[in-house]
Amino acid sequence: MKIKVKDADKNIKIIFPTCLVLNRLAALAAPKIFNKKLKQHGMELTSAQAVKLIKTLKRFRRRHKNWKLVEVNSADGEHIEIRL
Amino acid sequence: MDITLGERISTLRRQKELTQENLAKELNVSAQAVSKWENDQTCPDISLLPELARILGVTVDELLSGKTDMREVRMAKPDEEKNPDDLILRIIVDSTDGDKVRVNLPVPLIQAAIELGITHPKPGGSEALKNIDIGRIVELVRRGARGNLVEVEEPGGDRVLITVE
Known part of the structure; x- marks a missing residue:
């Protein structure tokens, strides 16, 4: 996974193995991390559901390496990019 | 930042389930040349663009600009x-x-x-x-x-x- 954050005075690049994020342990921890926010939108995530989402994501990533998930360019020149 | 030409070639090639070697063979260039295009180190020769676009199933315009002619919804053939x-x-x-x-x-x-x-x-x-x-x-x-x-x-x-x- 590559995370790039760039603005006028910072240029941060973080590269780490995607498997650190997309793994079973993360799937087990995901409900505890996200459910507080998700409940505000009337949703709830279980570990089993997180496992399914992570599996789908991993399968897609295998076929599309270096796939750009998100890119944000702000008007004041900040650039954020997440690649899997 | 938009997707570069190299990234576009790489994505379209994978979608067509072609290897760099296959694409290179069809265009009579080396696999290294295709690799360089995809890594944005060089660009394909202008004379190769029509054939490259045809193989990748897009128009030259779509290949270069990345904008497909999708003003309207179309059904996939x-x-x-x-x-x-x-x-x-x-x-x-x-x-x-x-x-x-x-x-x-x-x-x-x-x-x-x-x-x-x-x-x-x-x-x-x-x-x-x-x-x-x-x-x-x-x-x-x-x-x-x-x-x-x-x-x-x-x-x-x-x-x-x-x-x-």
Whole structure:
């Protein structure tokens, strides 16, 4: 996974193995991390559901390496990019 | 930052399930040349562009600009039908104050999310996306709809585009 954050005075690049994020342990921890926010939108995530989402994501990533998930360019020149 | 020509060639080649060697052979160039194009170290020779575009199943204009002629929704032809697992739903949000948000979501991931009841993406905090039924969009995609499926201009001037390719 590559995370790039760039603005006028910072240029941060973080590269780490995607498997650190997309793994079973993360799937087990995901409900505890996200459910507080998700409940505000009337949703709830279980570990089993997180496992399914992570599996789908991993399968897609295998076929599309270096796939750009998100890119944000702000008007004041900040650039954020997440690649899997 | 938009997708570079190299990234576009690489994505289209993979979609056509071609290796760099296969593509190189069809164009009578070396596999290293194709690798250099895809890594944006060099660009393909102008005389190769029509043939390259034909092999990748796009027009030269689409290949160079990355903008496909998708002003209207079109139905995928059986011979150009992609594996549904390779389809990407691009959510493009351009705000009037100059912020640009691009989210590329794999269709299978959205399908899985819908099954889990997650249906309200709001990239860039756009209110326009709040009322869009992503489930319907995925249903359209499953039936073969491609192109700009949703285009919304908010009263404030923000523009939201949902494209499937």
